[in-house]
Amino acid sequence: MEEIVQRVYETAVSRCRIRPGRLLVAVSGGPDSVALLYLLLELRDRLAVQPVVAHVHHQLRPAADEDLQFCRELAQQHDLPFVFRKKDVRELAQAGNMSIETAARQARYTALKAMADEQECHDIALGHTANDQAETVLFNLVRGSGLRGLAGMPYRLGRRIRPLLDVQRQALLQFLKSRRIPYRTDESNFDTNILRNRVRLQILPYLKEHLNPGVEGVLYQTALIHQEAEAYIQTRAEKALHRLTVQQRGRKIVLDIEAFWRYFSIIRKYILRNALERLSRRTIRPDFRLLERIENELAVSEVGKRIGVREPWELLIDHDGLVVWDRSFVRFSRQVSVGQEVHIPGVLKLRIRETAVAPQNVKKLADNQNQFVDADQIDSPLTLRNVQPGDQFQPLGLHGHKKVHDVLADRHVPLHLRPETPVLECKRGIVWVVGHRIDDRFKVSEQTKRVLHLQFEEDDS
Numbered sequence: 001m002e003e004i005v006q007r008v009y010e011t012a013v014s015r016c017r018i019r020p021g022r023l024l025v026a027v028s029g030g031p032d033s034v035a036l037l038y039l040l041l042e043l044r045d046r047l048a049v050q051p052v053v054a055h056v057h058h059q060l061r062p063a064a065d066e067d068l069q070f071c072r073e074l075a076q077q078h079d080l081p082f083v084f085r086k087k088d089v090r091e092l093a094q095a096g097n098m099s100i101e102t103a104a105r106q107a108r109y110t111a112l113k114a115m116a117d118e119q120e121c122h123d124i125a126l127g128h129t130a131n132d133q134a135e136t137v138l139f140n141l142v143r144g145s146g147l148r149g150l151a152g153m154p155y156r157l158g159r160r161i162r163p164l165l166d167v168q169r170q171a172l173l174q175f176l177k178s179r180r181i182p183y184r185t186d187e188s189n190f191d192t193n194i195l196r197n198r199v200r201l202q203i204l205p206y207l208k209e210h211l212n213p214g215v216e217g218v219l220y221q222t223a224l225i226h227q228e229a230e231a232y233i234q235t236r237a238e239k240a241l242h243r244l245t246v247q248q249r250g251r252k253i254v255l256d257i258e259a260f261w262r263y264f265s266i267i268r269k270y271i272l273r274n275a276l277e278r279l280s281r282r283t284i285r286p287d288f289r290l291l292e293r294i295e296n297e298l299a300v301s302e303v304g305k306r307i308g309v310r311e312p313w314e315l316l317i318d319h320d321g322l323v324v325w326d327r328s329f330v331r332f333s334r335q336v337s338v339g340q341e342v343h344i345p346g347v348l349k350l351r352i353r354e355t356a357v358a359p360q361n362v363k364k365l366a367d368n369q370n371q372f373v374d375a376d377q378i379d380s381p382l383t384l385r386n387v388q389p390g391d392q393f394q395p396l397g398l399h400g401h402k403k404v405h406d407v408l409a410d411r412h413v414p415l416h417l418r419p420e421t422p423v424l425e426c427k428r429g430i431v432w433v434v435g436h437r438i439d440d441r442f443k444v445s446e447q448t449k450r451v452l453h454l455q456f457e458e459d460d461s
Helices: 002-015 031-047 064-077 089-095 100-118 130-143 169-179 195-210 215-244 265-279 288-299 359-365 404-410
Strands: 021-026 049-057 082-086 123-125 245-249 252-255 306-310 313-318 321-326 333-336 341-344 348-355 370-374 382-386 422-426 429-433 451-458
Touching: 002 031, 002 169, 021 031, 021 100, 031 049, 031 169, 049 064, 049 100, 064 082, 082 100, 089 100, 100 123, 130 169, 130 195, 130 215, 195 215, 215 245, 215 265, 252 265, 265 288, 265 313, 265 321, 288 306, 288 313, 333 341, 348 422, 359 370, 370 429, 404 429
Parallel strands: 021 049, 021 123, 049 082
Antiparallel strands: 245 252, 252 321, 306 313, 313 321, 333 382, 341 348, 348 451, 370 451, 382 422, 422 429
């Protein structure tokens, strides 16, 4: 049994990169998680960790209350902190139109993260084994997963670590038996209506009997190979994404589209995947088919082409590059007073103040970021908002009105920036298309007695 302890130690250190300090250990009461806890207890001095037992009650089974009590008593027996959360998984599944299994997994990870935060734990230890890895790879293979799916479960993902991923379940059962350690049995693990259970109870045994007795080992090895390939491509793609980034702000990133096409197709797909996952905070996890469709559409497109991903996310070929963004851009409308600074996060900071600048000096001081207007022509209140369809104004030096969008087009403002372009208006109309033109009606003239200085700077927060 010392062999299994040493293997878990090596996996925890070299592959999981476990951090010293408080460690949340997810314990369901089943054999894998109970073995995980006992192995970590044997290793806690070598690993310099202080285990905290955490349990998630899914409210799915009559015996779930007994599982909770078992885990509580297990923690008390070893004088360990114990925390738990109850989640109504059926309600979550119905509300999110998900399967029970998907809802349970999401609820479990959400609850574990909350408990880890509460207990100030650096890492969250999960009891997945080498058998679980084999099942995951086979499951992903028949679903048509790409490289990441065939890599299976990572040893570390964020704060979640899997110290048992190199250990066979049979070895864990022998460990528990040799120590006379009790555990709970979840009867739902034998329900073959659940696809994962069919993989474990029917498909893998069939493959072992009729194709390869060592199929689980082969699938486990397949995961290791694909993890290395995934890590290499991911590193290349991350470096490429950094090089290609022309602009990034909020939920939008602009990429150098010409340089984008210099990379191999697989790297391009990973660049797009990483950008979408990062911006959406992994609410979008594009698969190979989606990335291939996007890449094919990009290859035959021109400026203005929009490629939908999932509402409101899209890719846009623009004048300044390839835009990956949430097109439900920032909408804002704020009243502004003279002497005040207004901050629209991710858009701009605007200051309006009265100035002693002489009218004859205004022309040489004005630029895209600084404009001057006749204070007595302003009919308060002033409002700062984003441009709207149909907006018109009278650009400085012109006698007639012109649509704001036409002015932005004339100035070759990228399509993705036009909807969020700020305008400053009063009751009489638009005073300034911020960063571009003021309205001729508000210009400073020789008759101007009071001058307002309008100043803005872009905000990248």
